[in-house]
Amino acid sequence: MLSPESATTVRATLPVIAGAIQDITARFYDTLFADNPELLRDLFNRGNQANGEQRVALAGSIAAFATALVDHPGGLPGTMLSRIANKHASLGVTEEQYAVVHKYLFGAIGEVLGDAVTPEVAQAWDEVYWLMAETLIGLERDLYREAGRGWTRATVTERRDETADAASFLLRPDVPQSFLPGQYVSVRVTLPDGARQIRQYSLSNAPGRGDWRITVKRVRGESAPEGEVSTWLHEHVRAGDVLDVSAPFGDLTLPEGDGPLLLASAGIGVTPVLSMLDHLAVTGSGRRVVVVHADRSPGDHVHREELTDLVAALPGATLHRWYEDLPAQELSGPAPAAGRADLSAVDLPGDVTACLCGPLPFMRAVRAQLTARGVAASDIRYEVFGPDLWIAGD
Template sequence: MLSESSAAVVTATLPAVQAHGEAITGRFYQRMFDAHPELLDIFNRGNQATGQQKAALAAAVVAYAEHLTGGSTVPWGPILDRIAHKHASLGITATQYPIVGRHLLAAVAEVLGEAVTPAVAAAWDEVYWLLACELIAREARLYTVAGVPENGAVWQEWRVVEKTPETADVTSFTLVPADGGPVPGFTPGQYVSVAVDLAGGRGQQIRQYSLSGRPGADHWRITVKRVRGVDGAPDGLVSGFLHDRVAAGDTLRLSPPFGEVSAVGDAGPLLLVSAGIGLTPAMAALAHLAATEPERPVTMVHADRTGAAHALRHELPGLQERLPNLSVRLWYEDTADGELTGLKAEIADGLVEPALIPLAPAAHVHLCGPVPFMARVRGGLLRRGVPDERIAYEVFGPGMLR
């Protein structure tokens, strides 16, 4: 809990911090990377280039301060869990938090100048360390459960046994532990981090990919979409590397599975709603249920550009045979390429219309796709009476779904 004296100071200075939030976080990243260039190997350079990272950090710091001072009703437990899982998948350690805190608070002082008195600096330092301590504790528990050593060495070598083109822009990678050890289990909806060394000695980059195969199999599968830069954004460094430079027989560094979101939820009807490459956790969920709960009522709703762009679509007929209570509904922007595998699709401007989604009473809902897509669908489901706690969703970028 924030001390009474600090709460008053933070409440008074919060508008100024909020107004200059992106300037503060932009200066923070510049300072930190100048002093610790090795940390560039952890942070997503694409999000740094577009400014998404600094905007997300600024919003998170302000929102957490509002939470501590009673100015926000947003439950922070789930948000902290999401951040902790992401940090654990990157191998973040407790020793890195003082570095972040030092440069973040120095950036506040540099941007706000004389307004940052000793009392103001102390109050915001308290905010930061309350957040840091909560995350450190959560991450320590995650590392313990995952069997990660105390030094935070999350990486294990995995061998690519098969590389399978799914569409023009999507490829699946089948992986096994390079040392021949057991394949860890996971929950549908969880992801792994993949760390790659960039060509030309440009350092390391890390990205998260949902596990798209069946839990309990003798291998893992990730299904990766090539990220093509638009509107000045860079192409995806890691997705491009995986598509262009990785072949069967190569090894990759992977983290254990992390992610607080389950794609299968509790018992009862299940609704899986996805768009684009967001289908990967839904496919893991279907494969899992086909092996464990084949009679469970499941509805899968998916939106994509075309049938040809719909990755893993060829697996759906087999899953429907094994899941007699599975209903599949597809929306495509363009069906001119013809229907594939006999599955029908509708044209709906590339978006699932929330009012048309089949909805069983008491269904657990899982969403995965672009944030605007999920926000629209989630809002429609809330208006139809689905309780917030029954709607799970996954966000891979720096944004948080409100």
């Protein structure tokens, strides 16, 4: 909890800080990487830096945390912090790096806002930063204690090209580890320029299957930087190769209990849903499960037949699909619809818990449809592949 004096100062200066926060984060990253180029080379996602998404996400998380502190004294935005902590743990972020971030972030605040940063303002926002940092450090310490820190080697036992732009890889880690359905692992590769870039990929099969499976969609450079790691994996990795992988992390996991579920995905966001459904099938679950998937076309739908088969294997599951480009030929499973996902006519239990994964516009649209139908916001969970721009937009 902020001290009363700091809370007053933060509340008064939040509009100014929020108005300048993207300039602050831009300056922060520029100076951080100028003095510590190894962080950009070996830790931060260079693609997200190039397109500006990481700066927007950082700005959003700082503003959201500060707003929560002054609007809800004594409480913290637990979901947001858990998501950040899991991402940090999957990257191997250390406690010492928080002090480095503090140095450059507060240097950037001073450079952007100048004389507006009085000693009282600096002290109040310093308190905000360290409340957030210490909370994350504690969460990450717990995650490392449970899952382990560091990297392990995993042998690729099989590669399968699923669509023109997606390939799945079966991985056999040197150190066997369990995971929760819906979690992801980091994969670290050394690129031709010597950079060691890290990306996260959901585990797309059930725990207990033996080998892990990740499914990687190649990121094309049409409207964003070419995906460095996805391109390298597609072009170079075959059965027998060895990859560096992290322990499993992530907080969008299969909700416990027997309550009804909505699992909604779009595009490559189907991967954590597949893990959840596979686990439900393996355990013989009779839960009511409504499965929703949207994609560009049947040919772009990764693991399309597998999704249909898994839903058919669950007595309490139903499948609803939408394709923006739907050809006339017959498809297996329940008949899909043309266009974008529309849940208005989907039969939903009143006490459903929803898990969403896919592009941000899809998840925002589905969330709006669910809340309009009376689903509580607290019962809607989501996973963002990449920087959490949902926070930045709220």
